Amino acid sequence: MNAPTFRSWQSVQDEVLRRIHAREWSPGELIPNEADLAVEFGCARSTVNRALRSLAENGLLDRKRKAGTRVAAQPVAKATLDIAVLRHEVEEHGGKYGYQLIARDVVVPPLSVSGAMKTMADEKLLHVRALHLADDEAYAIEDRWINTRIVPAVSAETFQSVSANEWLMKHAPYTHGEIAFSAVQASVDDAEIMGVAENSALFAIDRLTWDSEVSVTKVKLLFSPGYQLRTGL
Amino acid sequence: MNAPTFRSWQSVQDEVLRRIHAREWSPGELIPNEADLAVEFGCARSTVNRALRSLAENGLLDRKRKAGTRVAAQPVAKATLDIAVLRHEVEEHGGKYGYQLIARDVVVPPLSVSGAMKTMADEKLLHVRALHLADDEAYAIEDRWINTRIVPAVSAETFQSVSANEWLMKHAPYTHGEIAFSAVQASVDDAEIMGVAENSALFAIDRLTWDSEVSVTKVKLLFSPGYQLRTGL
DNA sequence: AATGCTTTTATGTATGCACATAAAATTTTG
DNA sequence: CAAAATTTTATGTGCATACATAAAAGCATT
Structure with a gap:
């Protein structure tokens, strides 16, 4: 043959x-x-x-x-997800992107945060909360902690018009990180901001990024009900 | 230099x-x-x-x-998720895996299913519902539709002791597929099976696999509250 | 039988070279 | 001057060869 x-x-x-x-x-x-x-x-x-x-x-x-x-005996399906900047995600779906800062303070974080970020328990971090919108509807709530020691330039940024989500991508490099996906119930607070029923099921992304051995930022994104993260196999 | x-x-x-x-x-x-x-x-x-x-x-x-x-101007973070067989997922975390078949019928599916799978509206499919357990606690509910025309061997399988999740991996190859992650509220039914409060936020994975142009199987996995899908960046 | 040493072997990688190909840059043409 | 044809150039790929390396398999020693 x-x-x-x-x-x-x-x-x-x-x-x-x-x-x-x-x-x-x-x-x-x-x-x-x-x-x-x-x-x-x-x-x-x-x-x-x-x-x-x-x-x-x-x-x-x-x-x-x-x-x-x-x-491979059991072809572990490897799904590769592209986690883009929220603004791009919205605009790629043809939506009109909107952004609103909710709060910005430099405070001592809860122990759960300083613990995960491995910062001193009494060290102040920049805390930013913001709302991302698509076509004037709530799209996602961003709740973020930033290590100001690692990203000093962040102190000069108000995040009034540019989201931390986007700003950090450009200004804070990282070497590695962890990401977790889960489902959580909307808190009273979240529900009010998003204008949804309390206890709605929200899709959550938790991300923690590192520059060598130091944490850069820790963020929780809560997406409006109905959000789907999809990809091919 | x-x-x-x-x-x-x-x-x-x-x-x-x-x-x-x-x-x-x-x-x-x-x-x-x-x-x-x-x-x-x-x-x-x-x-x-x-x-x-x-x-x-x-x-x-x-x-x-x-x-x-x-x-890259904005390094789109690529997260690669390993979607393993549930039994392996549980056992890797050191848990005791359990499995229970809830229902198995050959029926005409709702239009939303036949539509997505591109089968004839009146064509019967195998419908399997099962519960996966970790350490005797509900871990995930599997709700699956299987194209018996593509996987004829499935007719001989009762799924009493082997989950469709695992059986298909071995016996039904596919060329490509789609996967989506989301958060949903537990239905009355789901809540009862899992033993959780109604409207609990559940992490959901929807998968649809194809063999060339024909759908093989469509599955929805609902995970117990607290489930997290995690990976590195 | 358990232990350590040696051989074998399949994958992993580096190199130099050649040519393919896409797309930017340039020149020719109408 | 704009459109079309041509050249240039950076990446993409294929090949032959060589050596590196991990790990299985065999062998010998205790």
């Missing part, structure tokens, strides 16, 4: 995907090594490597040195 | 990250081309390419042919 040749790493990837999908290689099964596949596909090993590495990054293959490559 | 040489693509990536982070290259700014960087770093262009490509995949750089590479 004279197998067709696969000249691009994309076509190699497609063929591998097809075999996984067609169960020619079933979950958990060891697949031929790169060198053999290269011969079979009529291309260089590096081309095969490129294709398989990409699939491994997407969680469809498990690779280990010497142990070889096997089809 | 005699710059140190960067021999691995990782070290090149680290150096590029450092420059972005230190604002030596600021957001939106065009950075030197691959060839020049290769000379500066004392490595091959392909090594630089590997490093920059990886950073671009992570959303930190924007690259365009001929136009060059620039630092």
Whole structure:
């Protein structure tokens, strides 16, 4: 038999995907090594490597040195979410973006906040609360703590017209962070600001970002009822 | 000056990250081309390419042919979520996993379901409802519709002891899918099954998977109050 | 049988080179 | 002068080769 040749790493990837999908290689099964596949596909090993590495990054293959490559037993679906600046998120959906500052103080945060941010218990942080709107309707409440020691320039910013959400993206770099999604009931306060029933179910995003070993900012975003965060698989 | 040489693509990536982070290259700014960087770093262009490509995949750089590479103006945070089989999710947290089938019927689905799945309005689908438990407490309610035409083997499966969540992972491949996260209020029904207050805020995951152009399954997972989906940035 | 050493082997990566391709920049043309 | 054709250029990719490295497998020693 004279197998067709696969000249691009994309076509190699497609063929591998097809075999996984067609169960020619079933979950958990060891697949031929790169060198053999290269011969079979009529291309260089590096081309095969490129294709398989990409699939491994997407969680469809498990690779280990010497142990070889096997089809992921349970393809942990990896959903990649793009967390954009709220203004862009609204505008991309064709909505009119609005912003309103609710409060801005420099205060000693509750222990839960200083604990998570690993700041001194008595150290003051900048606390900003704001409302983001889409087409003049409440879109999300932003409740944020900012480490002024790390981002000193923040002291000069009033956040009257530019949201902390957007300002920090531009002015406060971070090395890594954690993000959590959950559902919470609207507090009396939140419900009033958003104009929704108390105890409404709100989608919440909690984010905590770090610059090396120091926390930069901790934010909770509460989205209006009906909000959905979606992506492809 | 005699710059140190960067021999691995990782070290090149680290150096590029450092420059972005230190604002030596600021957001939106065009950075030197691959060839020049290769000379500066004392490595091959392909090594630089590997490093920059990886950073671009992570959303930190924007690259365009001929136009060059620039630092992302607003680094859209890309959060990658691992959506695992519920049993594994529970067991990984050290919990005891439990499972209980609530209902299993072959019925004509509501129009909203047949519409989303693009099946005939009068075509019967397999409907499965089940409860997943962690340490004998309600963990999540699974409400699933399965296209029996695409997954005929499903007819022989009772789902008495194996959840559809897990069974499908093994037996029903898919090419792509959509996933959405939201917050919903517990219905009377849900609240009773979970043993929580009516209108509790529940975290919801809606997933719809396809095999080429045909829908495989549509599922809604409702998680107990307090559930958080978390990941790093 | 448990332990440590050595070999084998599949993946991981670096390099130099070539050519492909998209898009900006420039020149030619109407 | 504007539109179309052409050139230039930075990224994208493929290939052959070489060496690095992790980890499994085999071997030997206790």
